[in-house]
Each structure stands twice: as structure tokens, then as C-alpha cells.
Amino acid sequence: MGSVDELEALQTIGRLIKEERLAQGLSQVQLAKQAGTAIKTVRTLESGTRRTQEINQRKLEHALGWRAGSMSEVLKGKSSFAPDQITPDDMRSSGEPRQYPGPHVTVPAAPIARASHLSDEELLAELTYRMMHRNRG
Numbered sequence: 001m002g003s004v005d006e007l008e009a010l011q012t013i014g015r016l017i018k019e020e021r022l023a024q025g026l027s028q029v030q031l032a033k034q035a036g037t038a039i040k041t042v043r044t045l046e047s048g049t050r051r052t053q054e055i056n057q058r059k060l061e062h063a064l065g066w067r068a069g070s071m072s073e074v075l076k077g078k079s080s081f082a083p084d085q086i087t088p089d090d091m092r093s094s095g096e097p098r099q100y101p102g103p104h105v106t107v108p109a110a111p112i113a114r115a116s117h118l119s120d121e122e123l124l125a126e127l128t129y130r131m132m133h134r135n136r137g
Helices: 004-024 030-034 039-047 055-063 070-075 088-092 120-136
Strands: none
Touching: 004 030, 004 039, 004 055, 004 070, 004 088, 030 055, 039 120, 055 070, 055 088, 070 088, 088 120
């Protein structure tokens, strides 16, 4: 894909976050809590008018089930698709790119294979979660 202007990229990110949030049945407040960000961050991103800190992008990617760096790819114009063609599924997959046009193509979410793909906060949260659930069983 060619160069994408920043406003178009921000609007695409906002659209994708809102679509995914609604698909998961979450309010903006619930998503913000799940991601560990301020509600203002979610509202700002969904409005498609401003960037947010990269750490907040990573937190939201993780909360939405998207691969790390997927928002940056859109913002930097590195996606394989035009902004209006990107779907939330494209943000999840890290394997084979979907074929376009193909409205019925599903893209499996790739599990995180290495701890190095997680931020320190994400890794700590994952380890804490696993330890708490291991001790309950």
C-alpha cells in the first residue's frame, strides 16, 4: 500500500477499535479498565483525531486481542490494505495475509509464541494471572 495520511490512519484506528469493542460487547469504560488505560484514551482513539502513547496502543492491542504493533502498522501506512479495507481480523492475524476481495475469509488469531513479544507489564500481568489460576485449581 502507498503512503497514508495521518488523519486517515487515525480514523481507521478509531473505526477498528470501536468495531472490535462493540463486537466484544464492551463499553468504552469496560475496554479502558480491561486495558489498564484511561477512558479518555479510548475516547480519543475512537474519535480518530489524535495519537496516543505507544504504551497505551500496546495495552489496547492486548485487550482487544490484536497482535502487538498492529496499530503502528496502520499509522505508518505499512498495512497491506487501504485504510477503508482493513478489518479487526487483519489486526489479529500475523500469519498469511487475507486475500482481497474475500468477504468470507477468516483469519485465525496467532498465539503469542514468545514472551519477548510482550511488554514488561503484559508479561507480569500474564504471569500473575497464571499463578493465581494455578493455585486455585
